[in-house]
């Protein structure tokens with residue numbers, strides 16, 4: 001499916017999402033929007049509903065109530081794989097590797113043109129971006145370090161030439177140097193014009209890197225606005241994130 005992405009049309013837009021796990025009501029009327037090229041941070045303490053918001057947007061944990069449009073089209077009954085294939089590079093918490101595939105196989109398996117036909121990201125560009133992966137190209141991903149596996153997960157998402165990257169806790173549990181490498185790549189993704197939704201515990205980096213921030217508290221959005229403006233309100237950060 002080739003989609004002409006209009007600059008003014010949100011890549012994903014959602015209104016009034018209510019999501020449950022069984023009887024447990026987790027999202028309470030979440031509104032969400034991300035536009036082409038925008039870098040958005042989704043913040044909040046543990047268990048506030050960030051991952052559930054992403055899962056609801058992608059249909060992995062469908063919302064019981066609310067409306068979602070993907071690239072300007074009502075999501076309707078589209079399956080998650082259809083939503084992802086329409087131009088979203090999703091790097092879930094925990095990475096989702098195929099341990100018995102080599103780095104090369106893992107990356108090549110994901111390769112495809114973007115929703116608008118773009119083919120800017122290929123194996124060569126991913127390996128230039130992650131020289132560590134070039135060094136380990138024939139290794140099984142199951143034998144890589146956590147940081148290298150994270151690079152494969154991001155590389156795989158980039159190989160799909162997405163209009164939007166979603167990175168959920170991409171730097172979680174990684175050594176500081178590797179974390180820095182991942183942040184550098186996220187900066188590069190931003191500079192290349194791909195919209196990015198980032199969930200991470202490192203709020204200071206998020207505030208510096210992103211255009212816009214959302215803060216969630218107990219399944220509700222309590223802040224949605226400029227990251228620079230949020231940085232200038234330490235009392236909000238203190239109150240909602242504990243910084």
Ligand SMILES: Nc1ncnc2c1ncn2[C@@H]1O[C@H](COP(=O)(O)OP(=O)(O)OP(=O)(O)O)[C@@H](O)[C@H]1O
Pocket residue numbers: 021024026044045046047048049050051052053
């Ligand atoms: N599969 C599940 N079954 C039941 N409850 C769940 C499930 N996944 C998450 N929850 C609960 O839903 C709430 C929101 O969780 P979610 O993972 O969305 O939060 P989060 O903001 O992403 O936090 P974290 O940073 O800890 O991942 C929490 O109370 C969590 O315990």
